[in-house]
Amino acid sequence: MGKTIVEKVLSEHSGVDAYAGDIVVAEIDAALVQDGTGPLAVQHLQKLGMEKAAKPERTVLFIDHAAPSPRKELSNAHKILRNFAAKTGAILSEVDEGVCHQRMVEDFMNPGEVLIGADSHTCTAGALAVFATGMGSTDVAIGIASGKTWLRVPETFKIYVTGEFKKGVYPKDLMLHFIGMIGADGATYKALEFCGPTINAMDMSGRFTLANMAVEAGAKAGLFNSDETTKGYLEERGRSDKWRPVSADEDALYERVYEIDVSDLEPTISCPHVVDNTKTIKEVEGTKADQVFIGTCTNGRIEDLRVVVQIMAGKSRNPDTRLLICPASKQVYLQAIEEGLLAKLITAGAAIINPGCGACVGVHAGILGDDEVCIATQNRNFQGRMGNPEAFIYLSSPAVAAATAIEGAIADPRKYL
Amino acid sequence: MQIKGKAFKFGDSISTDHIAPGRLFHLRTNLPELAKHVLEDADPEFAKKVQPGDLVVAGKNFGLGSSREHAPTIIKLAGVGVVLARSFARIFYRNAINVGLPVLICDTTQVDQDDELEVDIGKGEVRNITKGITIQAKPLPDVMVKILNDGGLLEHFRKHGGFALDA
Ligand code: SF4
Numbered sequence: 139m140g141k142t143i144v145e146k147v148l149s150e151h152s153g154v155d156a157y158a159g160d161i162v163v164a165e166i167d168a169a170l171v172q173d174g175t176g177p178l179a180v181q182h183l184q185k186l187g188m189e190k191a192a193k194p195e196r197t198v199l200f201i202d203h204a205a206p207s208p209r210k211e212l213s214n215a216h217k218i219l220r221n222f223a224a225k226t227g228a229i230l231s232e233v234d235e236g237v238c239h240q241r242m243v244e245d246f247m248n249p250g251e252v253l254i255g256a257d258s259h260t261c262t263a264g265a266l267a268v269f270a271t272g273m274g275s276t277d278v279a280i281g282i283a284s285g286k287t288w289l290r291v292p293e294t295f296k297i298y299v300t301g302e303f304k305k306g307v308y309p310k311d312l313m314l315h316f317i318g319m320i321g322a323d324g325a326t327y328k329a330l331e332f333c334g335p336t337i338n339a340m341d342m343s344g345r346f347t348l349a350n351m352a353v354e355a356g357a358k359a360g361l362f363n364s365d366e367t368t369k370g371y372l373e374e375r376g377r378s379d380k381w382r383p384v385s386a387d388e389d390a391l392y393e394r395v396y397e398i399d400v401s402d403l404e405p406t407i408s409c410p411h412v413v414d415n416t417k418t419i420k421e422v423e424g425t426k427a428d429q430v431f432i433g434t435c436t437n438g439r440i441e442d443l444r445v446v447v448q449i450m451a452g453k454s455r456n457p458d459t460r461l462l463i464c465p466a467s468k469q470v471y472l473q474a475i476e477e478g479l480l481a482k483l484i485t486a487g488a489a490i491i492n493p494g495c496g497a498c499v500g501v502h503a504g505i506l507g508d509d510e511v512c513i514a515t516q517n518r519n520f521q522g523r524m525g526n527p528e529a530f531i532y533l534s535s536p537a538v539a540a541a542t543a544i545e546g547a548i549a550d551p552r553k554y555l
Numbered sequence: 556m557q558i559k560g561k562a563f564k565f566g567d568s569i570s571t572d573h574i575a576p577g578r579l580f581h582l583r584t585n586l587p588e589l590a591k592h593v594l595e596d597a598d599p600e601f602a603k604k605v606q607p608g609d610l611v612v613a614g615k616n617f618g619l620g621s622s623r624e625h626a627p628t629i630i631k632l633a634g635v636g637v638v639l640a641r642s643f644a645r646i647f648y649r650n651a652i653n654v655g656l657p658v659l660i661c662d663t664t665q666v667d668q669d670d671e672l673e674v675d676i677g678k679g680e681v682r683n684i685t686k687g688i689t690i691q692a693k694p695l696p697d698v699m700v701k702i703l704n705d706g707g708l709l710e711h712f713r714k715h716g717g718f719a720l721d722a
Contacts, residue, residue, distance in 0.1 A: 161698055161720060163718050163720070174580060174583055174623060175622060175623060175624065177583065177584050178583065178584075178624060178625065182709055185709065186709055186712065186713060203580065204580060204581075209581050211581035211582070211584065211585070212580065212581050214584065215581075215583065215584045218584070255622075256622055256624075257621070257622050258620065258621050258622040258646055260622075272622040272646055273622060273646060273649065273650075274622055274623070274624030274627075274646065274649065274650035274653055274654075275624045276624060276650070276653040276654065276707070276708045276709055277649065277650075277653060277708065279709075280708060280709075280712055284712075284717065286717075286718065288698065288718050288720055290696070290698070322568065322616060322619060323615060323616040323619070323642060323644070326616070326642065326644065326645055327645050353646075356616070356619070356644060356645060357645075358645055412568050499577040499580070500572075500576065500577035500578050500580075501577055501578070501580045505578070518572075518620065520570040520572040520573070520620055521570070521572065521573065521596055522572045522573065522576045522577070522578065522596045523572050523577065524577075525576075525577060525578045526578070527576070527596040
């Protein structure tokens with residue numbers, strides 16, 4: 139019987155002919171923790187007397203959620219990760235490097251591999267045909283030390299996408315639309331496989347956005363074929379030798395198939411306080427915004443910053459609206475400087491934040507006041523997400539965020555394109 | 556395993572940000588302190604009122620969001636004996652079993668705030684003493700029963716020297 143991408147990758151890594159529903163113990167190629175989940179993972183390993191990494195060169199410890207540290211408790215937590223790296227040879231990603239998921243795809247992951255990470259958006263790497271999934275500190279600790287994890291092979295939903303995006307509509311709009319359609323628990327325990335002509339034509343940046351948000355539909359992983367676009371991405375990063383084609387078999391068995399035509403898709407917004415509370419731009423246009431935040435593992439890439447510049451060039455933010463921009467990684471940051479994007483954004487009234495997670499997760503650098511409204515390009519708008527349960531978060535594409543910054547209220551980006 | 560206590564009722568979509576919010580990130584290496592704030596953003600009084608053995612009873616998709624294992628850990632540290640919900644988010648569910656917090660999927664619409672409940676985890680039976688009814692929960696997958704019976708994944712690993720999940 140034919141196999142889905144997940145069934146193929148997990149069969150290869152477990153040495154058994156695995157299909158949906160099977161329990162396997164799989165070899166893992168890489169593991170990640172971040173500064174919120176990593177210290178606990180290290181403490182677990184200390185308790186087990188297993189302070190080691192089976193694959194130190196592919197065990198990455200990120201200091202990104204509180205980077206640089208805003209308080210002493212977090213500085214001490216960071217020391218736990220630095221010490222573990224020194225002791226085991228694991229890789230430490232310091233405060234200058236940026237958000238874990240962006241760096242994992244830039245520097246570490248290759249098609250057909252398995253990645254587990256103590257961060258729910260580890261699924262981002264699925265865009266490179268990696269079986270990548272988020273787990274807790276205990277699972278990842280044991281994965282780091284033993285090089286293995288147990289998994290139930292998930293059933294797959296196939297998402298077949300056709301049509302061309304209209305001007306001003308992006309993969310982020312597609313993903314918000316899809317989550318609104320199936321619900322925040324619509325794919326719980328499942329894998330999503332994105333395919334079809336629209337996906338084949340999509341750049342890696344768009345694919346990362348989709349894969350990143352698979353977990354917001356409850357999914358365990360979000361996967362893509364490894365194709366020429368994937369190859370090009372790896373080539374640019376000096377890893378062309380790591381490319382291999384990965385795709386599902388023609389006769390693979392899917393639990394469900396969704397067909398989505400993006401031709402008529404409108405800019406889509408997710409309203410407080412759950413991601414599946416989606417509306418089209420028309421329904422929310424004019425909602426006053428105190429803060430606009432552009433960045434994160436969902437939409438903090440160079441392609442996203444280019445769109446923001448395209449919309450904001452020669453304009454300024456509304457005087458009553460703060461504009462925070464945070465490149466997702468050092469590579470993105472440097473490229474944005476080289477392309478002259480940051481100078482334009484700063485001129486337009488943006489405050490640039492060093493690459494990291496602080497604003498998105500509500501630790502520092504962008505915490506909202508009571509009753510304030512923020513339009514953000516991240517993946518979650520849960521109550522309290524940006525540091526204040528009394529605030530309101532709307533999720534959008536970078537284009538909607540940029541138009542909103544200009545007008546000071548949720549705005550349709552199409553008039554600026 | 557038998558657990559008896561009072562129900563604390565929550566709605567749908569209780570996220571890990573409700574349970575262990577990012578603004579308390581600095582307490583993640585101080586779990587007893589973090590536990591004093593458990594579920595604070597869903598019910599500010601919960602942590603003060605909960606007694607050992609009490610139950611968290613919720614709607615759909617409990618624990619959605621982040622991978623932070625701190626969420627089930629502080630629910631357990633606060634003394635909660637079991638979490639019942641109509642459904643759980645995937646990572647939370649797995650984390651809960653890993654840290655030894657029992658979680659059961661059942662029809663929680665038949666439970667109200669302050670109902671007295673008695674739960675047999677092994678049988679998956681929830682007796683609502685206040686209402687005089689028994690609710691059957693979905694059985695835990697075998698793999699998870701093994702891990703839970705060993706006292707969580709770390710203990711499982713220590714005891715067997717690796718994964719021992721075959722029947
Ligand atoms: S940017 Fe936000 S969603 Fe992404 S890893 Fe950081 S905190 Fe998580």
